[in-house]
Amino acid sequence: SQEMRQNIVFWWFEQHRTALEISQLAQCSEKTVYNILRLHQDYGQVTNPFACCRGCPHILDTIDTEYIHALLQANPAMYLDELQEQLLTAQNED
DSSP: HHHHHHHHHHHTTTTOOOHHHHHHHHHHHHHHHHHHHHHHHHHHHSSTSSSSSSOOOOOOOOOHHHHHHHHHHHHOOOOHHHHHHHHHHHHHHH
16 A cells, blocks of 8 residues: 555654565565665655556446445345346446
């Protein structure tokens, strides 16, 4: 997370901890610690401003996810094809 990356920089520069100590605190590898410190040195921030977005775009939005959750709460034995059909019907009504 962004907050953990900022903590890594803080632990390194402000608390003068070693990369090993930081990796244990952040529960990541020492290589990750050094990569984040390099980003901070190169760009003055803990992420690469020139990199594309991380991960794939979401196909379902929050409303879709909540709808699926409600359907499964009402009918836990619903089959996947029925779930997909219900979701598609609900999306087409909007």
